Amino acid sequence: MTDIEPDDTVDARGAACPGPLMDLIGAIRGAESGDVLRLLSDNDQSLTDVPEWAEEAGNELLTVEERDDYTAFYVEKA
Amino acid sequence: MTEHVVIVGGGTGGTVLANDLADRLGAELDAGDVRVTLVNDNPDHVYKPVWLYVPFGQREPGDGRRRLGELVDDAVDLRVDRVTDIDTASQRLRFHGAASPIEYDYLVLATGSTLEPEQIPGLAEGGHDYYSESGATALRDELLEFTEGELVLSVMGTPHMCPAAPLEFVFMADDWFRERGLREDVDITYTYPIQRVHGNPHIAEWARPTMEERDIQVETFFNAESIDPETETITSMEGTELDYDLLVAIPPHGGIDLIEETGLGDDGWVDVDKHTLEAEAAENVYALGDTADTGVPNAGSVAHYQAGVVGQRLASEIRGRPATATYDGKTLCFIETGMDAASFVEFDYESPPSPAPPSEKLHWSKLAYNESYWLTARGLL
Numbered sequence: 001m002t003d004i005e006p007d008d009t010v011d012a013r014g015a016a017c018p019g020p021l022m023d024l025i026g027a028i029r030g031a032e033s034g035d036v037l038r039l040l041s042d043n044d045q046s047l048t049d050v051p052e053w054a055e056e057a058g059n060e061l062l063t064v065e066e067r068d069d070y071t072a073f074y075v076e077k078a
Numbered sequence: 079m080t081e082h083v084v085i086v087g088g089g090t091g092g093t094v095l096a097n098d099l100a101d102r103l104g105a106e107l108d109a110g111d112v113r114v115t116l117v118n119d120n121p122d123h124v125y126k127p128v129w130l131y132v133p134f135g136q137r138e139p140g141d142g143r144r145r146l147g148e149l150v151d152d153a154v155d156l157r158v159d160r161v162t163d164i165d166t167a168s169q170r171l172r173f174h175g176a177a178s179p180i181e182y183d184y185l186v187l188a189t190g191s192t193l194e195p196e197q198i199p200g201l202a203e204g205g206h207d208y209y210s211e212s213g214a215t216a217l218r219d220e221l222l223e224f225t226e227g228e229l230v231l232s233v234m235g236t237p238h239m240c241p242a243a244p245l246e247f248v249f250m251a252d253d254w255f256r257e258r259g260l261r262e263d264v265d266i267t268y269t270y271p272i273q274r275v276h277g278n279p280h281i282a283e284w285a286r287p288t289m290e291e292r293d294i295q296v297e298t299f300f301n302a303e304s305i306d307p308e309t310e311t312i313t314s315m316e317g318t319e320l321d322y323d324l325l326v327a328i329p330p331h332g333g334i335d336l337i338e339e340t341g342l343g344d345d346g347w348v349d350v351d352k353h354t355l356e357a358e359a360a361e362n363v364y365a366l367g368d369t370a371d372t373g374v375p376n377a378g379s380v381a382h383y384q385a386g387v388v389g390q391r392l393a394s395e396i397r398g399r400p401a402t403a404t405y406d407g408k409t410l411c412f413i414e415t416g417m418d419a420a421s422f423v424e425f426d427y428e429s430p431p432s433p434a435p436p437s438e439k440l441h442w443s444k445l446a447y448n449e450s451y452w453l454t455a456r457g458l459l
Contacts, residue, residue: 015371015373016373016374017277017279018236018271018272018277019236019237019373021272022235022236022237022271022272025235025271025301025315026235028315029197029301029303029315049272049273052273052299053272053273053299056273056299056316057299057301057315057316057317058316058317
């Protein structure tokens with residue numbers, strides 16, 4: 001368990017691809033530099049989509065937490 | 079006691095459902111046991127797929143517009159009004175102005191998508207679109223004058239209406255400029271927010287090689303951050319900058335604010351059970367079409383099929399029987415691949431799409447369906 005305190009959480013559980021990534025991008029769009037967003041997704045595609053996009057956009061993927069039935073991604077806006 | 083079904087939204091989903099219920103519950107409507115009210119904030123029904131053809135001079139916006147009163151069965155009460163408040167606890171709707179509130183036994187939300195260009199600074203001033211009547215006609219005027227330079231089509235967020243339409247536009251533009259001998263002077267670039275050219279990986283896999291063959295440049299992981307209309311540049315959140323001479327955008331979409339205000343879901347999309355289409359946060363409320371957050375495309379075919387499911391479920395509930403009809407994710411879509419050819423996909427929650435080889439026959443099938451759409455709206459096809 002991480003002790004990172006996110007500034008906002010995007011709960012995209014249940015959303016089909018590319019919904020979770022697009023929800024994260026939407027949240028990052030409205031966030032301030034340095035804000036940490038937590039994305040919750042139960043879509044396996046997010047495991048590759050989110051790290052690839054974070055790298056492409058220069059945002060830092062701080063950590064990924066695997067839970068029983070979903071994954072939490074912590075992304076810091078550059 | 080009369081059971082009152084209220085449908086909010088007179089687009090494809092709402093209109094097909096109203097006519098479906100008029101047919102399915104004809105006896106109950108005649109006997110006064112059921113009332114069906116369709117509320118729309120405009121007296122017209124608009125068939126949006128026509129707009130794709132407007133910029134190329136092939137259709138007029140009026141081709142996609144008919145009076146709702148001409149399409150909806152006389153057994154349905156048609157009300158041209160704007161709903162301003164939904165109280166799902168007391169099952170009551172309020173309207174703009176001084177109109178009295180009405181109560182419902184069953185509510186169906188089919189309020190559709192709205193464009194939100196204001197989300198991207200500079201977009202309203204610098205971009206064009208074909209996702210509105212005014213946008214399509216303004217783009218037509220620009221396109222007719224456009225003989226050389228950089229044409230950029232940028233998809234600025236998902237979900238958006240008709241996910242195939244951005245691909246269709248660049249394929250048609252490529253063909254249209256070739257036929258007019260201008261293609262060598264026009265560069266076409268297509269941008270998409272994720273790492274492939276379409277949200278559905280099967281359609282993306284099919285489209286990408288065709289784009290390469292047709293010399294359509296691709297920028298993926300491109301999420302427009304701002305547009306500078308002065309310098310004619312578009313900058314992405316990922317740090318890419320593109321010059322354009324003509325920017326065709328798929329603007330960000332949202333549902334209506336009332337959905338979120340009512341606590342039915344975020345961004346104007348209603349959280350639903352994706353099989354029953356029942357709202358998760360309220361009793362006796364359904365959503366369909368773009369409004370229902372099912373993860374399937376925002377497409378007319380989806381609204382059409384979902385309307386049939388909701389119609390069956392409502393009829394069962396009104397007759398005191400268990401509602402068993404469910405939506406399986408069925409989606410059907412023609413995809414124009416030029417001015418004279420089209421592909422076709424059909425898929426559902428379980429079966430992925432497999433695009434058909436493009437052909438002239440499929441192109442004419444698409445055009446023929448667009449002509450016969452009015453039979454769908456009337457509940458006949």
